[in-house]
Amino acid sequence: MNLGRPRHGFIAPTMDSDACPSRGRRPRRGSWDLSDIPTGIAADGGKLSPWAAIVGPCYTVSSLCRILEASQEAVADAAAELRLLRLLTADGLDLFPAFQVRGKQVHPDLRPVLQVLQSGIDDPSTWAQWLNTPRFNGVIQIDELCLGNVAEVVRDAGQDAWAWHS
Template identity: 45%
Template sequence: MTEDEQPNPWARIVGPCYTVASMARTLRWSEADVVEAGEHMRLLMLRTEEGTVLFPSFQIHNGTVVAGLNEVLLILQTGTTSPWTWTQWLNVELPDADPPRNIEYLYNGRLEEAMRDARHVAWAWSS
């Protein structure tokens, strides 16, 4: 990176990511199962401009896909089809919020609250 280049802000928003292969190893799934789960919103799957497929690591908690992720992603997609926007909503820290990141609802078993807030933001995105 040169002095004039700025770091990509998405790297901070998204955080560390798995590739298809590393997600398959982590979950002990086949690579085909990982891609299929991403295509059916059982995993949050991102595609870069270069076509690289990535899976944000925040969706894995205690070695498994966080419970309730599929339900929340299905709601978020009603407001926008952009997985990058869903990622931002799930992972950006909001210092005065409880919890500070929306993904933490799912870490803490607060699925109904996550779904409520996802419905609200999906409605706002689609207006």
Template identity: 45%
Template sequence: MTNPWAVIIGPCYTRASLARVLRWTEQEVVDAAATLDLLELDTIEGKMLYPAFQIHDGQVIEGIKEVLEVLSTGTASRWTWAQWLNASVDDESDQQSPSAIEQLRAGHIDDVILDARHTAWSWSS
């Protein structure tokens, strides 16, 4: 049976594999996660995973820190943040709109931050 989170979040890096991709040390990965420069997910087994969707062409996607900071005001659940970032939703015309992470990749940082504010507000209500 497939873990539903694996389907929702997609592939993830370990700390070591992400450090290799970014050409960082593992401590730099830890520090970046602590300051929300990266999304880090803690598994039930105590392993730290880093969703691959936040990396593009060997770099952290621009705007991820700002979005994570906003989402953190609504819930502390990083798994919820990951789901919000990677899920596509149907828009008003029943067409699937790009996920927040796809919008960030396309450079629509301000739009994603605005959506994150609305979402964080609803989570905290």
């Protein structure tokens, strides 16, 4: 299913940036609470967009800078070097999926995974979907990274990147 580029309307303005599946419950897929988002901001008048259900809450550049205590230049450099996953919306807004932030820092093992995924397809939206969607066995790759299973996630990324590239 091709959902196109994500739209900026699925930004959740409040969220627990320290939430980690290994330390606490994560909202069920598609259960993000939009009640605190003004209707004019939320996509489709308050309805959850398909990308919101897949990617979950996202930071804007300014909110990510605040969380990471980093400059806009540092965030841009990290995204350019694939140390940070950046999504570009159809209307030109940079968004950063919140699932990659743990304890006020970007997950340190994200870069090798993104590099491998890029070798198969150069599409950050696909990478975000790959990282945050349950696989056939119910495992979510970003959760595996959070649990420290880096080698397994990189291996899985390599297999899928090879299939995408074929």
